[in-house]
Amino acid sequence: MIEHIFRGSKKYWMWLSFLLIMIAAGFGAYLYQFTYGLTVTGMGRDVSWGLYIGQFTFFVGVAASAVMVVLPYYLHNVKDFGRITVFGEFLAIAAVTMCMLFIVVDLGRPERVLNVLIMATPHSIMFWDMVVLSGYLLLNLLIGWNMLEAEYNAIEPAKWVKNLVYLSIPWAVSIHTVTAFLIAGLPGRHYWLTSIMAARFLASAFASGPSLLILLMLVLKKYTGFKTEEKAIHKLSLIITYAMTISIFFIVLEFFTAFYSQIPTHMHSLEYLFFGLEGHGVLVPFMVIFAVLALVALILLLNPKTRKNQKYLAIACSFVFVSMMIEKGLALIVGGFIPNAFETITEYLPTVTELLITMGIWAIGGLILTVFYKMAIGVKEQTGGAEF
Amino acid sequence: MYDKKIIIPILAVIVVVLTYPIWSLFGKGAAAPELDLNTPEIQALAEKECIEDTEFMRSNHMELLNEWRIKSVREGTNVYVASDGQEYEMSLQNTCLSCHSNKENFCDSCHSYAEVNPDCWDCHVGGEL
């Protein structure tokens, strides 16, 4: 199977070289950050988590969303997803790896990261996050690899692999729930202290992850021999429509609780993010983009005509992905720190170094995704895409 | 063997990288360092012995320091009772270095010979900064 990775067209190698250049740039930026410390980021004592933890949170969602192709196929026998489950699993592998990298680049002393396991502390949610994320990575590696190998050998996958698939379904829910618990149980962080945080996370994950998957499938259709069936894409777009509607509904719920109760600390973060507070509002343009993209995407998804048209669907999917990336991958984390513990405002925007490192991690995710997808397509082309 | 052209060069690179610590030292023989115990503070001692005997200190000082760190930071004690009953304040900076005031010739010379880089001095003040 691996041999497919090393045989490709000129375009394939050019794409890989492009990713490697991005990774090198990101790595260079990381060395700079490693030498001088996190002072090269836009974070400070008030906004002490920024883009890295935001991106981490977002990509945990992307990883968890693999369950949206796995669950219908294995629990509800939705045959249409048969050919793409492995793409969902490989997307999860790339996303979890990115999550781990985002955590590592955020640490002040990355060389001590294993202390989390050596000094295992069950009352810390971060310990559980490390456990469930590594477990999820392992699960998807085992499942994805063995499924593809079975396809390669044209045999049924082993029974234990199928059992692991069943385990991976609740596990996927757990990784995003634990990630929500990471921030949803902190006294004094009013914006995060909401019991629907985990539900919000899952809903937005099940919108943004499958959106990315559809976009990837459309790219594969254009550039490779692998064609996803219309029916699979259609089913996936329905899932996105539901998840996106629920996500926006949840955000409306947050607004209601804050603004009808009129409790200032509950209103402040939302006011800051969406309208600006006391003359501070660097994130307002981002939130306007979020709101516009999310609403346009919702309209395109809810209307069956546009949803079934792949051109509009592609627009809707990219809008869902970008809007959720802004809302969850930046604003949600930063908003929790504004206003700070003294009810004053310190703003945050990522620095160039942070952006370069983030881009480098995206490129690593892209690289993992590319080689795994290349392998999967190679196998599928050889076997004629046999289904089991 | 399939894909010889790819596998063999990659294997070669991996072997070279993994053995770097060994071959990078070829031709770099160095004499064992002489530990310098000649500080004014030690000269002034009636009995020239550390808190435990020399053999123990030589082989266990790192574990002892780790233990001190746990006992003082985490368990809130401040006094170490040595095997001979003598009591010492547990402090790398204020107890160890008060006698071994020559960090370069005492700590560093041996550590650099053994190629170990303890990060004690990132925080604990040891002579020159």
Added chain:
Amino acid sequence: MKMDRRNFIRMCGLGLLGLGATKADKIFADVTKSKYLRTASLQGKRWAMVIDSRKCNDCDDCVAACHKVHNVPDINKKEQEVKWIWKEGFHGTFPDLGHQYMTEKLEKRLFPILCNHCDNPACVRVCPTKATFKREDGVIMMDYHRCIGCRYCMAGCPYGARSFNFQDPRPYIKNMNNEYPTRTKGVVEKCNFCAELLVKGELPLCVQACKKGAITFGDLNDPASPVRKILENEATIQRKPSLGTYPSVYYIV
């Protein structure tokens, strides 16, 4: 099991893991059979502090004494400052208490603030390595050797009492105190209630430094202690009591 190439590699991996595991028990073993003592007993104590803000005026003696001895760096980037004790106005100190018609005196008054050494500390709950932990005498300690710099405690602390070393602090320490360590780049730090003095039976530096006697320190579990006497006779408040952290620092307003 058939020993083919794959199984051989799998076995090698397992063997290596096993080898690693045999070393693991050494991490926690003691090397000596020696005893460890405390100069002053900390048993059954719960340290607390009462700050009489009426006596506190424009001086910075407590801050200066603490920061000098503990080698707290003076970082020029305000947003990445490191501080153990500092002064805030009424609204910053008690954001849920003030109102717009307060006396001018109160509006202008500055309150020394520091780690509250909470009885139910959120920072300790969230720390993934127990680098920050609660001692039996109530002091919330930091073990800088163990901190991975994830800053989860900073998100957890509702008092903004924690500082992160965004850079190497040493170049920013003007007069190094050679008898106390510095911290290193990439760890979180905060007030330690002068644990190094408590164990010797001495009072924290800020208490000693205050010429007005505005800061009182003592054992909350001892009814005869000076802090208990004040708490019984004066109207005192804590910062953000509704969060259930039970701070050990009280204020007279």
